[in-house]
Amino acid sequence: MKRNFLTLAALSAGAVVLAEPALAAPAAAAPAADAVGGGTAYILNTLLFLIGGFLVMWMAAGFAMLEAGLVRAKNTSTQCLKNIGLYSIAGLMFWVIGYNIAYPGFAEGSLGLIGGFTGIYSMQEVGAADLETGYSVASDWFFQMVFCATTASIVSGTVAERVKIVPFFIFVTILTGIIYPVVVSWEWGGGYLDTVHGFSDFAGSTLVHSTGGWAALMGAIIIGSRVGRYGPDGKVNVFPGTNIPLATLGTFILWLGWFGFNGASQLAMGTVGDVSDVSKIFVNTNMAAAGGVVVAIILTQVLYKKADITMALNGALAGLVSITAEPLAPSVGQSILIGGIGGAIVVFTVPLLDKFKIDDVVGAIPVHLFAGIWGTLIVAWTGDATFTGQLVGVLLTAVWVSGASAIVWLALKYTIGVRPSEEDEVNGLDKAEIGVEAYPEFART
């Protein structure tokens, strides 16, 4: 969080900054032109969290629509249920243990790796506010919680169409309650990556998107591919998404929500400098997505003579993920470039995953993991971080999230089981698990 660049000038001119009573002189002089009162700044900072929070909450709907549009009709109700369920579970778990694992207040001299659990999150009394923080703690919790939910949303897309509801929700419970919060503690919680390596991840290319991506990748490997997806001789059977406008809507929702995701990660708009930075983040975020779209369209048009809509949608998302690690420092041109390369990553790595028979239903691994790594590393170019520091962050997250996720997926696999029977899978999870078809009246081709 940057401080207001004008404060110093104002002070050196002998002006009274009205907002900061400690500095107020009894003999009133002209206030600094940009002085913002402490109460006003508190309100504006809190408002940023609230607006950013509801925009990121809305991303839960975006993931739901994107995934509902890209699975087959017979699994659509299940995908809807998984998405509203995971968002709910994420909120509950981030309240019970997540938030306080993420922000443990590491002990002086600790390495900042293991913070531990410091109790259930609790709000202040009604009507109470703590001016010391500069914002309402409840607004901060809300904003942090929706990030936690985003991480889980990423997983549901990759492992769609072949995971039963109960094991999926158990995985989400552990991911949102423990796995994700531990990663957050290392960086935003002031732990190891932040203090030892100067790791920089403004809004979560690694903390949110790669974390979701690694958890998804482990799921895809351990659960295995959908029945019939990979034929003999390396043949990939295409299972096209059932509702492209719904997937398009989901992408637009995510794009909109990302203004909150990145913009409100400035964490303050109580000074003219902060709100100006939020504005720059809006521009860069938008332009990185635009770059991802245009590159994906051009590449697919050139490579396949068709402009692939699903690649364009994932190109937008990859552009957004790429700029998320540092949406403020780059110029507009750099943002377009960073997002555009994100779009290219999607076009080239979606087919690659199929080569390894990793069955990622919606392309979440290229979008969130690969573009997330790219976005994190490139901060060494545009931001205030070293390549080594960024690499350490990427690798530590990889090891922890992959390892922990693999253990959970394997434990589920060998206890209650993660997959439906082959018959249930072929008939569709909606019949077996939900009992409510998504489109009961539309005849199938």
Place this chain on the structure above:
Amino acid sequence: MKRNFLTLAALSAGAVVLAEPALAAPAAAAPAADAVGGGTAYILNTLLFLIGGFLVMWMAAGFAMLEAGLVRAKNTSTQCLKNIGLYSIAGLMFWVIGYNIAYPGFAEGSLGLIGGFTGIYSMQEVGAADLETGYSVASDWFFQMVFCATTASIVSGTVAERVKIVPFFIFVTILTGIIYPVVVSWEWGGGYLDTVHGFSDFAGSTLVHSTGGWAALMGAIIIGSRVGRYGPDGKVNVFPGTNIPLATLGTFILWLGWFGFNGASQLAMGTVGDVSDVSKIFVNTNMAAAGGVVVAIILTQVLYKKADITMALNGALAGLVSITAEPLAPSVGQSILIGGIGGAIVVFTVPLLDKFKIDDVVGAIPVHLFAGIWGTLIVAWTGDATFTGQLVGVLLTAVWVSGASAIVWLALKYTIGVRPSEEDEVNGLDKAEIGVEAYPEFART
């Protein structure tokens, strides 16, 4: 509306509260740390109404999508038309008479039951602002209007698939112009329930949701069930919704809009205390919905061995309705509990209505009426109200809204008629009433 808890402290310390000129002393001292100027507070209060207002306006789209997804394909265009039409009519009626019936300025010594009509709502001159109110009156009107529209949206879901457009719109006209505003006048308008019984309904579990619910219930009874819905021997024929992802989208839209519905009902964010309370409301609102979802999923999984997506969606909404009467005072844990019980109410009462052959197409009566009553009564536990006072509010609303709605529905039934011919109903209202099919290219099963 709570006042800033720090103001007193600031004054007792002899500080000049810059925002309140009446209190300003000529000899300037250091301002209170959290002082917010009167102009700034005015802007922030107004901004809360505007943001809350557009979020609640967005709920009109949520209801439209929820209902369009849960009716059958042959009635989908009609449902879309009803929803955009009712939102428009609500705006017009709340301008012509609604607002001024709702806020009549009851005479001193009056019982506060009959306020009467005090003229068309009119805005201030361009560029004008009235600092006395603390907010722009136009922003307040806008915020109140979208609540009025929400009430009408509730009705359209229950009576879907068997009401002609014209009588439906006539009912909406009277509901939004008279029936709803009268209820509001008793409580938010400072009338009988507020002054005599200390009735408490923060954002409208009773005023909005139960009002809509009673009007819907009377409609369902008087109009009767859909052709073929109830067979001989108590058999209930299931008419599954045609588009579950659309219903899921609608639910997410409503969830998002509810942050405005409950959060902006704080009516102010011009002090640090107010904006902190808005933040707490965001958290509680979200967690009540999460509780409703999780309980609905668990209950349907246990009872029916399937996790019913429509129950999960309605569980979210019931959780939201339940916390609406008092979203500020409860702790997070209490909010989850209140919302979770709302979810349980839906799971248990949806089948109950069918026992009584009350045909509620989308489950709006359990969600808005039953959970609305539950949410209102439980304020006696968490909030500043008595059980008796709350019960009086519930009952008075029941009597007035049921009675008035029944009269209007009956009058429509025995004059212009409310139902299409059986043939038109079986063929679908889209053919008979709209002439535009919702999905003309998709073959039916």
Place this chain on the structure above:
Amino acid sequence: MKRNFLTLAALSAGAVVLAEPALAAPAAAAPAADAVGGGTAYILNTLLFLIGGFLVMWMAAGFAMLEAGLVRAKNTSTQCLKNIGLYSIAGLMFWVIGYNIAYPGFAEGSLGLIGGFTGIYSMQEVGAADLETGYSVASDWFFQMVFCATTASIVSGTVAERVKIVPFFIFVTILTGIIYPVVVSWEWGGGYLDTVHGFSDFAGSTLVHSTGGWAALMGAIIIGSRVGRYGPDGKVNVFPGTNIPLATLGTFILWLGWFGFNGASQLAMGTVGDVSDVSKIFVNTNMAAAGGVVVAIILTQVLYKKADITMALNGALAGLVSITAEPLAPSVGQSILIGGIGGAIVVFTVPLLDKFKIDDVVGAIPVHLFAGIWGTLIVAWTGDATFTGQLVGVLLTAVWVSGASAIVWLALKYTIGVRPSEEDEVNGLDKAEIGVEAYPEFART
């Protein structure tokens, strides 16, 4: 942008307006009751651009859904791709040249017709803010950019179902980079229409909507109608939209976004007068749309005995376009009337276009061009402009946009070609151009 009406009174009372250091006297007196500090005003003005900006960005999704719902299934993926592509291209072009063509800073004494290109838009340094502007320049750019994208969205609807992707995107590139910015420079850029004719277009009935409409009309004429649309003997073959709830969703999204479109065009909310005016704009905008809906429903019910849902949706949009040229000055009643006439324009001119064999797939020309002209001219009644001045603005825009668009469409037609082969068009653009069907599982009737 109106100035705060209280400033004068405050000054005449000898009060120190804290926000304006140039006026601050050393001997502090009681501040004006509504004084807002310069830093606070800067933040609030910027916040208005950011909120308005993300709401208008969301309109891109609204157009995508509206158009995806109104085309036939075989062209739906293409329509989705065109919409996400055009939004991306608009952003890139408005960065490279658009913004600086739109705001050229016309030379003293110039006629204000040809501004010219003054370089790529560039943001301020991180952490920097320029108090002189009163808002962050990045937030302003973002807000202006989304208007540019809106203009392009209008075109894609009209010319849907028979334009190849590549020529369409080339047209969008020139429209958003040059044609639209030149129109803006004449009015909002302080050029010819603004200085010579006192032309008034608050939020763009002409600048955005008519510009998009003229470009669309030229496209429709030069590209020609869809195969089979007009039979012999003047017969019009109806190609009904494939997904009415999606079109309804799109309309609700646009309605929501319009609060940002019109409301944030106040360009400031850092004074009590400004935020009150934003509130009035919200009310008027909503009521004009409501008027459009109700008139369209009543007219179609009376004329055709059916309440046409697509007319109701377009009625809402026409109401919104009609009030966009002056959403502040009218009373609520005037706003309803202006919007209602917009709705009537749609009902009467949609069939008219077919008479001239102008094939407008979604009705964008009646909505954006005809209602845009109506809304612009009526400012002579409610606002601060003359009928002649308004007419000059309408005509100059007509000549420039029609001429320039015709040249581009013709150039494309006679070089790379704009239309797919008749076979490709009949099979649907999704097969020929995208390779991804929108609804691959739903059997066609």
